[in-house]
Amino acid sequence: MDTKKIFIVDDHVLFARSLAGLVNTFPNYQVIETFNNGAELVDALSSGITEPSLILLDIKMPIMDGIATMKWLKKYHPFVKVLALSMEDDEQTILAMLRNGAKGYLLKDTQPDLLMLAMDSVIQQGYFHTELVTNVLMHSLHEKQTLEQEFALKENEITFIKLACEEKTYKEIADEMNLSPKTIDGYRQQLFDKLNIKNRTGLVIFALKNKIIEI
Amino acid sequence: MDTKKIFIVDDHVLFARSLAGLVNTFPNYQVIETFNNGAELVDALSSGITEPSLILLDIKMPIMDGIATMKWLKKYHPFVKVLALSMEDDEQTILAMLRNGAKGYLLKDTQPDLLMLAMDSVIQQGYFHTELVTNVLMHSLHEKQTLEQEFALKENEITFIKLACEEKTYKEIADEMNLSPKTIDGYRQQLFDKLNIKNRTGLVIFALKNKIIEI
């Protein structure tokens, strides 16, 4: 029972093969299966194959990509450990993987010994995070003005949005901002157009996404 | 200009003093001022004292605690670097500090050499995070069911909440859930009561807080 069973999911056959070779040189690790995309993995798991100790999961794949695969795993195999292995180092992708339960995130140009360390760490401690990931996590706490800039919100609009995210009526907001309810309604309408939303819940989501408010 | 100027903010005089002594033994570090609480720091910075290279900030303090101090600093001195130094290791506190811009978070029983490493790291790389902090960050991505449990939401209620957070009308939600609009209105009302909210925006915020939806 000492040997850790590994699945590899990656559409680059060559890479998958050589990675399998590498992993097999690690003591106590054995690659049991390789799949070319998420769908193949899902099929296999659905048809009752035993969960591995760890899945090495590529992100950019045809058919069913890493994020979709993670979402499926989260739902149907929430306890299987996954180490994301990818070329992309963009924040959104990394966060999406982590949010959906990836235990670690490595770039594909990682050194073999770091990969082994990461695999050990995920299996033993449940996670492994490089500085890259830590940075992304930290940054995601702050970022702020991303799209906010794009929409060029005015001071009053931001104030309005903030208040609209509290459980206030537009009348109350008008009072608080010392403006006519009709003006507030004007703000509302302009924002709905500009942000392409249909009602106040859309406004709340927008505010959250753009860190205009915090929860 | 090689010598880094340090402020210490801590209400435990004895600790502050000995910490100052310790820091002064580090090469290129000098403690310029110590304050007994956040308010004193704010006073000093407001009256024009030069920003230090780094502030070592305690969290639990009378008068103005670490979190309040961070909020103030975030607003008026957003670029000053702060290393939180604290006894508390609870998730909420750590997150609150990070969210408000702390560059690192150390427990007070940290070894001196780790403290020095952390200080170096914050000044040079802008941050320093221990495993503790990484764990908290990761956990904060997932946690889920915290209060959700407390309110014992039923499956249908959760579905309703999810849909209500999209920009759908209650009529549309009713259709999608194959229920009468009146039933949906019943869910709405019960949830408003149970969660103590006044309108749909409250529902969205609740859903986010409790990770019923993700943004």
Next chain:
DNA sequence: ATTTTACACAGGGTTTTTCCTATTTTTTTT
């Protein structure tokens, strides 16, 4: 077997939100 309890649903009314289309006022530009 009977009472509770839980759930889906209804009637009907008030308030708020949302939408569309102007007009006035203020600010900026020329």
Next chain:
DNA sequence: AAAAAAAATAGGAAAAACCCTGTGTAAAAT
């Protein structure tokens, strides 16, 4: 100072959200 642009404001109305109370039915508890 006149013209143009931006911001505040209005009227009016339909739609949706919100609120309260009550009924039938099926499941659960006693």
